[in-house]
Amino acid sequence: MKRNSTWKTVHRYGVYNKSTGAKVSLTGGFGYDYTDGSTATRGFISPNGAWFDNPTVAFTAAAPTKAVTAQNEAKTPYTLSWAPGKLSKKVAVVEALKASGPNFFTAWVDNGGEVDVRITNNGGTYEAKYYTMGTSTQIANPFTASVGDDSSSPIIASEITSNKWLGWMHSPEKRTQIYWAGGASISFYQETNMSADATLLGKTNGAGNTGYTTLYAVENRAIADATKFPVEAATWVASTTDAYEYGRVNASADVRFYFTALNPPAGKLARTLYLDVNPAGPDAGDKAIMFNFSANERSKEYTSFAATPVTATLNKTGSNLRISNGHTSPWSLGIQRWQVLLTPHFTSGALVRLGGTTQ
Amino acid sequence: MIALKADGTVYAMSEPMVLNYVHAASKDMNENKEIVFVKEDGNNHNPVPALCTAPTASRHYPGGTTDVVVCSVEPSDFGTKTYKLRYNGKWVNGLPDMEGRNSENDKNGFRVTMVNPKAGTVVTHTVGGVTTNYVLKPLAVAEAFLPESNAALCNDINFTTVAQFGWSMSDLPSATMIPTAIPNLGQSAGTSKFEVLGRQWRRISLSIRAFS
Numbered sequence: 051m052k053r054n055s056t057w058k059t060v061h062r063y064g065v066y067n068k069s070t071g072a073k074v075s076l077t078g079g080f081g082y083d084y085t086d087g088s089t090a091t092r093g094f095i096s097p098n099g100a101w102f103d104n105p106t107v108a109f110t111a112a113a114p115t116k117a118v119t120a121q122n123e124a125k126t127p128y129t130l131s132w133a134p135g136k137l138s139k140k141v142a143v144v145e146a147l148k149a150s151g152p153n154f155f156t157a158w159v160d161n162g163g164e165v166d167v168r169i170t171n172n173g174g175t176y177e178a179k180y181y182t183m184g185t186s187t188q189i190a191n192p193f194t195a196s197v198g199d200d201s202s203s204p205i206i207a208s209e210i211t212s213n214k215w216l217g218w219m220h221s222p223e224k225r226t227q228i229y230w231a232g233g234a235s236i237s238f239y240q241e242t243n244m245s246a247d248a249t250l251l252g253k254t255n256g257a258g259n260t261g262y263t264t265l266y267a268v269e270n271r272a273i274a275d276a277t278k279f280p281v282e283a284a285t286w287v288a289s290t291t292d293a294y295e296y297g298r299v300n301a302s303a304d305v306r307f308y309f310t311a312l313n314p315p316a317g318k319l320a321r322t323l324y325l326d327v328n329p330a331g332p333d334a335g336d337k338a339i340m341f342n343f344s345a346n347e348r349s350k351e352y353t354s355f356a357a358t359p360v361t362a363t364l365n366k367t368g369s370n371l372r373i374s375n376g377h378t379s380p381w382s383l384g385i386q387r388w389q390v391l392l393t394p395h396f397t398s399g400a401l402v403r404l405g406g407t408t409q
Numbered sequence: 410m411i412a413l414k415a416d417g418t419v420y421a422m423s424e425p426m427v428l429n430y431v432h433a434a435s436k437d438m439n440e441n442k443e444i445v446f447v448k449e450d451g452n453n454h455n456p457v458p459a460l461c462t463a464p465t466a467s468r469h470y471p472g473g474t475t476d477v478v479v480c481s482v483e484p485s486d487f488g489t490k491t492y493k494l495r496y497n498g499k500w501v502n503g504l505p506d507m508e509g510r511n512s513e514n515d516k517n518g519f520r521v522t523m524v525n526p527k528a529g530t531v532v533t534h535t536v537g538g539v540t541t542n543y544v545l546k547p548l549a550v551a552e553a554f555l556p557e558s559n560a561a562l563c564n565d566i567n568f569t570t571v572a573q574f575g576w577s578m579s580d581l582p583s584a585t586m587i588p589t590a591i592p593n594l595g596q597s598a599g600t601s602k603f604e605v606l607g608r609q610w611r612r613i614s615l616s617i618r619a620f621s
Binding site: 051052053055056057058059060061062063064065066067068069074075076077078079080095096097099100115118126127128129130131132133151154183184185223224225242243245246248251312321 | 410411412413414415417419420421422423424425426428438439442444456457458459460489490491492493496497498499500501504506520521522525526531532541542543544545546547548549550551552553554555556557
């Protein structure tokens with residue numbers, strides 16, 4: 051070893067305002083201690099969700115909260131509140147590409163798998179070329195389909211107009227899917243978590259608005275099939291429909307949903323999206339948009355919220371709940387229950403609309 | 410998942426702050442250094458295959474079957490890439506890192522962050538078209554000695570005498586140089602506290618006698 055040369059790895063950075071020197075203060079997540087039965091263990095919560103060191107912990111509709119103690123000097127007590135899904139607001143953002151130098155994206159192509167896509171401004175015309183990832187080796191013919199994609203003829207706007215699928219790419223910088231229509235900008239969705247929104251969670255009084263917020267689907271193909279929800283494990287495993295399509299209905303624009311507050315209407319779960327089957331507000335026939343079970347990826351067990359654990363393989367090809375092959379990330383079980391699209395014009399008391407999608 | 414405070418209100422977490430970092434080797438704490446490590450073949454993102462050897466079919470982690478590759482990384486490998494970092498109040502995420510091992514025979518790996526901006530590196534945050542400059546400051550840094558490729562440089566090292574370590578016995582501190590903790594009786598205003606101290610001293614002296 052060289053005693054005068056080391057490789058430094060930074061495990062934690064602080065962020066400070068360059069002008070004032072003030073440390074940027076954000077309210078982030080925190081680590082916590084909790085008791086699982088008689089076992090003391092720990093976890094942490096962040097904007098991405100909560101982590102429990104003991105993987106057997108599962109919230110249920112019957113036990114949706116857990117008391118924890120923050121790992122700080124004051125040992126601040128908190129109550130973690132489970133919800134069967136996550137409500138998001140998506141806002142479309144348009145951003146200009148760099149006018150000089152390559153703009154880096156990635157995409158999957160027929161001949162090369164996952165590759166780099168570099169979009170550059172060539173004298174006012176933006177063009178995309180495909181490269182083997184991390185190299186300067188351009189892929190001469192990335193697509194089997196007959197599109198103008200050889201080395202001498204990169205992808206330009208007219209090509210995307212004819213083959214719109216070409217515009218979909220992933221941005222490693224933004225960590226999201228983007229769309230390039232061939233011009234000087236890209237567009238993508240900026241997503242904001244609304245599950246902890248004080249206005250939504252604080253709905254307690256008001257005519258027709260007791261403990262919930264009404265939402266409407268803005269487009270067809272919303273998750274509005276009342277016969278599918280809440281989703282039972284056995285039904286889910288037996289279904290041949292993949293997760294994205296499950297529960298969707300054609301011609302479902304303007305179908306009514308509601309999102310319950312912290313103090314929900316009687317008989318309803320807090321912070322849960324319901325399909326308002328009889329569109330007159332909460333009643334017994336409404337359906338919670340949720341899985342009616344939890345699953346443990348490690349033990350391959352699922353637990354119905356109404357029954358005892360069942361050891362089974364939740365192997366459902368093409369779904370977010372395929373847990374038998376070990377490749378599916380566990381958070382698909384814990385977070386991606388449902389996701390709705392709110393318009394950017396979200397204001398207190400205003401009509402809020404959604405485009406329903408399951409993820 | 411949300412956390413509720415004792416009064417029933419929601420513990421509001423700030424949206425992570427997205428910071429724009431444009432890399433340059435000169436901004437990196439490891440400028441002009443190279444780290445070499447072994448990893449299993451398969452993850453082609455960190456680092457990219459161009460920084461690694463071809464998979465070696467005869468080399469695997471202990472008990473494993475996946476071929477390993479040897480990667481050599483230095484700050485200049487990342488050119489002038491732009492990274493969108495996320496700061497959540499405690500951690501800055503988004504710099505490329507991965508787990509490697511010194512050799513395929515090692516049972517344990519270590520986490521390598523391959524891009525490590527220096528203290529004072531400027532990052533930007535843009536909201537509504539307004540850009541504000543921020544600086545990064547490393548608060549927790551780990552260091553790993555880099556291997557010396559020229560083994561011959563170690564040939565002259567001989568540890569048979571103390572002098573060859575570069576110091577002598579006289580450099581060691583003597584017992585008189587080590588301060589002894591003495592109770593500050595002047596600050597023990599109450600009689601009762603003085604008596605407690607007295608008992609402690611008696612207990613210490615008894616212990617000494619017992620051992621002698």
